[in-house]
Amino acid sequence: MTTTASSGSAPAAQAPVAPAPTPISERAIAPDLARGMMLLLIALAHTPWFLFTSEIGVTLMHPADGDVADRIAQAFTIIVVDTRTHTMFGFLFAYGIWQLYSRQVSKGLPAKDARRLLRTRHWWLLAFGLVHAVLLWQGDILGTYGLIGLLMVPLFFNRSDTTLKVWIGVFLAVGLVFSVGSFFALQMLPPGPAVPNLQQPIIAERDFLTAMLLRVAAWFPGLLSGVASLALPTAFLFGLLAARHRVLEEPGKHLPLLRIAAFGGIAVGWSAGVIQVLAHFGMLEVPNPAAFGSVHFFTGIFAGVGYAAAFGLIAHGVQSRGARLRLPGRALLALGRRSLSGYLSQSIIFVPLLSAWGLALGAHLSSWSAMLVAIGAWMLTVAAAYLLDRRGVRGPAEVALRKLSYRTLRKSS
Numbered sequence: 001m002t003t004t005a006s007s008g009s010a011p012a013a014q015a016p017v018a019p020a021p022t023p024i025s026e027r028a029i030a031p032d033l034a035r036g037m038m039l040l041l042i043a044l045a046h047t048p049w050f051l052f053t054s055e056i057g058v059t060l061m062h063p064a065d066g067d068v069a070d071r072i073a074q075a076f077t078i079i080v081v082d083t084r085t086h087t088m089f090g091f092l093f094a095y096g097i098w099q100l101y102s103r104q105v106s107k108g109l110p111a112k113d114a115r116r117l118l119r120t121r122h123w124w125l126l127a128f129g130l131v132h133a134v135l136l137w138q139g140d141i142l143g144t145y146g147l148i149g150l151l152m153v154p155l156f157f158n159r160s161d162t163t164l165k166v167w168i169g170v171f172l173a174v175g176l177v178f179s180v181g182s183f184f185a186l187q188m189l190p191p192g193p194a195v196p197n198l199q200q201p202i203i204a205e206r207d208f209l210t211a212m213l214l215r216v217a218a219w220f221p222g223l224l225s226g227v228a229s230l231a232l233p234t235a236f237l238f239g240l241l242a243a244r245h246r247v248l249e250e251p252g253k254h255l256p257l258l259r260i261a262a263f264g265g266i267a268v269g270w271s272a273g274v275i276q277v278l279a280h281f282g283m284l285e286v287p288n289p290a291a292f293g294s295v296h297f298f299t300g301i302f303a304g305v306g307y308a309a310a311f312g313l314i315a316h317g318v319q320s321r322g323a324r325l326r327l328p329g330r331a332l333l334a335l336g337r338r339s340l341s342g343y344l345s346q347s348i349i350f351v352p353l354l355s356a357w358g359l360a361l362g363a364h365l366s367s368w369s370a371m372l373v374a375i376g377a378w379m380l381t382v383a384a385a386y387l388l389d390r391r392g393v394r395g396p397a398e399v400a401l402r403k404l405s406y407r408t409l410r411k412s413s
Helices: 029-050 068-081 085-106 111-135 142-156 161-186 208-228 231-244 251-280 289-320 327-336 339-354 367-390 396-412
Strands: none
Touching: 029 068, 029 085, 029 289, 029 327, 029 339, 029 367, 068 251, 068 367, 085 111, 085 142, 085 231, 085 289, 111 142, 111 208, 111 339, 111 396, 142 161, 142 208, 142 231, 161 231, 161 289, 208 231, 231 289, 251 289, 327 339, 327 367, 339 367, 339 396
8 A cells, every 4th residue: 555745835734645455566465375275274263163063172173083084184284273273364464554654754754743644544444343243253363463563563573674573572471481380280180171162152153243243242351361371572572573574575685584484483383283183183192182282382482483484485486486476376366365255255155154043054064074164165265356356356355454544544634
């Protein structure tokens, strides 16, 4: 998104004008590729929630049993997906905030107006999240990111790189102490799920209005826990620091860093995921296998950042060869440029199809078939985004957020 500076004899008295969005040719491909693939991971993470007739095991929302195909699906999701998508999204969210702010200021918008635009967008994201939760999905993440933006931008946006690195270290240290402490504390409790199963009753509710009330009641605690857990704030600071140095726009200048982040972060995250899989399958002899969940959650920070770095390396490979993305890559890019619309579309597909108040198909699925539903829904959004891209049409949710943000900004000026 770009902006045009106000002109005239009294520019301070004029309201900011909504500029034309950033031309596609000027957008870095790494963040959009990552967002497009991230939406597949989000779909894979959410569909196990809809298996509302299954008995939950020690890993959040995954059934305790299943055949070989189910076990393969569970293992893949636990290792690669669970607790990784939200941190990758958090990294990219912060990265996008800095990109937007920098473009606004470089085109002449005063810094205070650019900051106000960010604040307005984050309030609207919070509102989008509330509506999303009321109508469809208690696991909404938009509100959490809106709240994180409202808190983290004033606290850290103008801080030095050194300050950001210090706070990243502080958050990681606190997270490590909490995850290890939780592990040992949970060993003194009887075996069971790592957290109470509060999601299945919502999905299993047959009355839409009752389900709506349950969704809202679950959304507010989730909104706060997303910040309090420190995983998302940590990923946010990583993303902000990376954006300042254009790590994903200019990956060729940061190859050693990207390689360390990608291979190291993913290795840490997947290693913890393997342990979590063994715990879920009952193959670890400890008093409470669910205790590994806290460590698994903590390592999601490293895996999420590692995934974003991996797409930086992919983008560098494409750019260094001077090659054009093939059709699958172009379609993925199109979805990444419409990630907000793609995210909301998943709920429009999943919730009425799988919930008890809708067609209740979730009662008839297992882990492997739910994974197929997730992949199928994601492929539909990829195809739709590609068709929109071919026609030069932006995502409807992106258009709505942009119009609301600028309209509010003009009214407040």
